[in-house]
Amino acid sequence: MRIAQISAYQVRVPLRRKITHASFSRSESQSIIVRCQLTDGTVGWGESVPREYVTGESVKSVFSQYENTDFLSMLGDNWHSLNELIALCQEITSPTPTDSPAEYLHRGCFGNAARCALEISLIDAATRAENVSFSKIFQHLEPCQNLLKPQTTVRYSGVLTSMKPVKQYMLALVYRLTGFQQCKVKVGLPQIDDQALFRKLRLLTGSKMNLRVDANEAWTREILEEKDREFTPFKVSSIEQPVAHQNIASLRDIRNQIATPVMLDESLCSQQDAEQAITEGYCDYFNLRISKLGGVIPTLQIAHLAQQAGLKYQLGCQVGETGILSAAGRHFATSVKGITFLEGSFDRFLLVQNLINEEISFGWGGAAPTLMGPGLGITVNEQRLAQLTQREQHWKLC
Numbered sequence: 001m002r003i004a005q006i007s008a009y010q011v012r013v014p015l016r017r018k019i020t021h022a023s024f025s026r027s028e029s030q031s032i033i034v035r036c037q038l039t040d041g042t043v044g045w046g047e048s049v050p051r052e053y054v055t056g057e058s059v060k061s062v063f064s065q066y067e068n069t070d071f072l073s074m075l076g077d078n079w080h081s082l083n084e085l086i087a088l089c090q091e092i093t094s095p096t097p098t099d100s101p102a103e104y105l106h107r108g109c110f111g112n113a114a115r116c117a118l119e120i121s122l123i124d125a126a127t128r129a130e131n132v133s134f135s136k137i138f139q140h141l142e143p144c145q146n147l148l149k150p151q152t153t154v155r156y157s158g159v160l161t162s163m164k165p166v167k168q169y170m171l172a173l174v175y176r177l178t179g180f181q182q183c184k185v186k187v188g189l190p191q192i193d194d195q196a197l198f199r200k201l202r203l204l205t206g207s208k209m210n211l212r213v214d215a216n217e218a219w220t221r222e223i224l225e226e227k228d229r230e231f232t233p234f235k236v237s238s239i240e241q242p243v244a245h246q247n248i249a250s251l252r253d254i255r256n257q258i259a260t261p262v263m264l265d266e267s268l269c270s271q272q273d274a275e276q277a278i279t280e281g282y283c284d285y286f287n288l289r290i291s292k293l294g295g296v297i298p299t300l301q302i303a304h305l306a307q308q309a310g311l312k313y314q315l316g317c318q319v320g321e322t323g324i325l326s327a328a329g330r331h332f333a334t335s336v337k338g339i340t341f342l343e344g345s346f347d348r349f350l351l352v353q354n355l356i357n358e359e360i361s362f363g364w365g366g367a368a369p370t371l372m373g374p375g376l377g378i379t380v381n382e383q384r385l386a387q388l389t390q391r392e393q394h395w396k397l398c
Contacts, residue, residue: 001085001129002078003397006118007035008066010059010391013320014352019161029320030059032113033355033385036121039398044125045380047325048291049318050113055269055292056104057113063391065094065114071395075122082140085126089119089297103245109269112294119295120328120376128375135331135370141297144304149337154330156342156366157182160201162189168197172204179365182210182341184240187227188218195230202234212341214240217266221250228258238285238341241265253281263287265316270294274302278309285340286313291325296332303336317344323356327376330360334370342366353388357381 013029034046050057074092079085094114096105104110127134138148158175160168160183175183183205187194198211205211213236219227224242231239240263243250248267255262263285264277269292277283286306293299306313315333318325321344329344345368347354348361356378362368371377 001080001126002039003036003071003075003122003125004039005035005037005394005396006071006075006121007037007392007394008063008117009033009035009385009389010063011322011355011385011388012390013322013388015320015350016352017163017350019319019350026319029318031320031322031325032059032062032117033322033324033380034117034121035380036118036125038125038129040129042125042129044121044123044128044375045324045378046117046119046121046124047322047328048113048116049321049325051292051318054266055109055112056101057110059391061097061100062114062117063393064097065111066393066395068095068097072397076397079126082126082130082137085122086137086140086297089122089295092118104269107270108272109292109294112269112292112298115294116291119297120290120324123296124375131374133331133372133374134328134376135335137296138300138332138335141300144300147300147304147307147336147338149335150370151334152370154333154339154342154368155181156345156362156368157184158366159183159343159346160185162186162192165197165200169200169204172201176205176209180209181365182212184341184343185211185213186216187213188215194227198231198234198236207235210237211235212237212240212263214265215242217241217244219243220247224262225258228260232259236260238263240285240287241267248282249280251280251282255281255284261285261312263314265289268302271298271302271305274305278305278311284311286311287316288313289316289318290328290332291318291321296328299332300336303338307338312340313338314341315339315343317346320350322351323347323354323358323360323378324376324380326360327356327371327378330368330371331376353384355380355385355388
């Protein structure tokens with residue numbers, strides 16, 4: 001098999017409602033979509049959602065990297081098996097713009113969004129051409145085989161973002177009445193009394209609902225200790241990214257010092273981040289997000305690091321991702337064991353328009369099935385893609 005053409009699209013994704021948390025507020029999202037066409041006509045799709053405050057990347061920086069990439073040299077060889085494709089994917093690198101932020105370069109995560117969209121498109125195209133599921137790729141990734149456990153159904157978590165209290169309380173009750181077992185609550189906004197909020201939410205969700213919080217870098221170590229005491233009566237399962245990344249050293253040995261487990265998100269964007277967090281004892285959980293980690297292959301590798309270190313992990317998502325990334329996340333979730341919390345597949349609940357024809361959003365209680373068919377198991381609506389595209393570029397490889 002061989003790649004005939006790579007195409008990249010900058011896509012504006014309008015959201016049904018404004019999403020607010022301590023780090024950012026948005027009413028639309030920007031995705032990078034990559035289309036990979038093989039010489040036999042097979043087409044594969046990939047997506048990433050660049051976030052400047054996560055990996056330092058923007059849609060502009062991703063396009064800049066693509067424009068300066070010699071795709072023919074990097075991807076122009078034939079491959080004859082999924083193992084050879086994996087080797088090709090692991091060689092994906094993009095030139096570094098001269099104005100790239102030093103912090104993210106040092107951490108090894110700048111370029112992850114560019115890599116992610118390209119990697120997923122290659123795997124989707126290759127597995128479609130071989131008429132096998134995208135999930136098949138995980139069986140070829142050593143030494144991560146002990147992480148694999150195929151499942152026919154997975155269950156997603158609910159999420160309560162910052163919104164008007166009445167709407168937040170109503171949504172919490174909806175989650176309870178529709179059978180959700182887990183819910184994440186965004187906290188850390190200065191005008192909100194988190195303790196009072198949780199007192200009300202615990203009443204509405206009931207004692208059986210597993211609740212966790214996400215501070216999105218809003219606190220200091222001292223505030224974290226205070227919040228840990230405040231949340232103890234409400235049986236909070238974890239606190240996600242309590243401090244800004246530049247203050248990550250303040251979490252050293254945190255596992256032995258507060259009652260509530262700590263999860264890293266913005267501070268967990270590369271293998272280097274993961275290794276440092278393990279060595280320094282910064283957390284109990286990793287929040288794995290495919291886009292910020294550079295694709296499904298590095299995401300599985302970091303899950304393997306967590307497992308070896310005795311840490312837990314959740315599979316998260318980017319706000320505003322379309323059905324392409326949702327599908328990649330579903331394949332990961334239905335293939336990999338040990339995912340404590342699962343986020344994603346909010347498609348019809350959050351997007352004004354999706355890019356795929358299928359309906360793959362989670363259902364009652366967050367339940368969602370394995371995706372069937374070759375590749376990602378979805379089809380992209382290219383007419384809708386054209387309507388939402390703000391910029392595109394194409395590279396012929398043969």
